[in-house]
Structures are given as structure tokens and as C-alpha cells.
Amino acid sequence: MGAHLDVREIIHHEHCFRFTDADHIAAYVATNPKYQLACGEQEIAGRLRQTVGDGPLETSSTVSYVVAARR
Incomplete structure (x- = not known):
């Protein structure tokens, strides 16, 4: 029989990123x-310029943490 958990809290932490260029x-x-890419910085920057341009970019991601205890 598997263990059961009671969820006590869910925490969402937003990460904001601001980049000046590719x-x-x-x-x-x-x-x-977190990113395992086979190419180097120059190739990454070149591909970014082709897809999103070379201007500033703002983006965000949310990391969620679950606090739980065994029943």
C-alpha cells in the first residue's frame, strides 16, 4: 500500500528575468x-536574434513548492 500525503501549503514563487539583448x-x-545545449553562446545568440530579435526581453516563470506531510 502506498503512502498518502496531506497537502499543507502550496507556495508559488515568481521569477522575473530582464535581458538587454540576445x-x-x-x-x-x-x-x-537547467539547460543542456550542445551549442555555444554565439550560436545561441544568433538563433535568438533570428527568432526574437536583439532588443530587450522580459520574461517570467513560476516555481511551485508543495508542503505536505505523511498521513
Whole structure:
């Protein structure tokens, strides 16, 4: 029989990112272990310029944490 959990709390934490240009985004992506890309910063920046341009970019993501206890 599997264990059951009682959810006590759910916490949403919003992360906001502001990048100045494609090079700035590429530098972040290339050093973040969350992204495992086979290409280098220059290739990432070039592809970004083709898809989103080279201006400033703002984006966000939400990380959710669940606090629970075993029944």
C-alpha cells in the first residue's frame, strides 16, 4: 500500500528575468545547468536574434513548492 500525503501549503514563487539583448540571454542560458545545449553562446545568440530579435526581453516563470506531510 502506498503512502498518502496531506497537502499543507502550496507556495508559488515568481521569477522575473530582464535581458538587454540576445548576447545577455545566451550568456545566462549557456551557464545555467537547467539547460543542456550542445551549442555555444554565439550560436545561441544568433538563433535568438533570428527568432526574437536583439532588443530587450522580459520574461517570467513560476516555481511551485508543495508542503505536505505523511498521513
